[in-house]
Amino acid sequence: MTTPRMTLQTQAVLAVLLERESWGFDLSRESGLPAGTIYPILRRLTSVGWVTSRWEQAEAAQEDGRPPRRYYSLTTEGRARATNALAEAAKDRGRLTGLLAPQPGQEHA
Template identity: 45%
Template sequence: MPDVKMTPHTQTVLRALLGHGDAREHRTVVLADGLYGLELSKRTGLPNGTLFPILERLRQAGWVERYWERDEIAEGEGRPRRRFYRISSKGAAAAPQALAEATAAAPTTGRARVARPGLAGGSVE
């Protein structure tokens, strides 16, 4: 099993798939129906170029499953089928612990250090 790198974006995606931070209801249960790409992008605020590589890494690690919407649902709404993503049973078991560990390991200062070009080795006036 590939290790899952718990970047802040990966944590955001996992929380969305687990139902954390849902505005309607605070849940810690797995969203059984899953979420489709555009909905995940809206919930996480991540662009597709960031979101889908994370989903693919989580899928390869066995933490996320993907599946297509049933044809009759999409046809009934007059649109193409959507691809949904949901936490797998393996991910449901591992993700909460991984998120807790990542949160505990996060810096408590509130701001990450960011390199600021122009300030290293000299003064800016």
């Protein structure tokens, strides 16, 4: 299974999907990303087998007076890979933060 680029945007989408199944607008709201960013990420994650999708039952949507939603969720393997990828990204951020932190005795400019 291929690993997608782990951009901050991809990490934000994965973090939401690790919590629950979600649809596009909800993913956008929860991640803080625009739809134009969300959907290409979902396509990439789907193409590598990390994400699957399903359409909501039309009756449920009709009762709410709206079109059916397309729900996205992590596959079993996608969940495991996303958990590992986010943990690794967090470690990388920690290392970078350590490199950028002022060393003892250094003055700030």
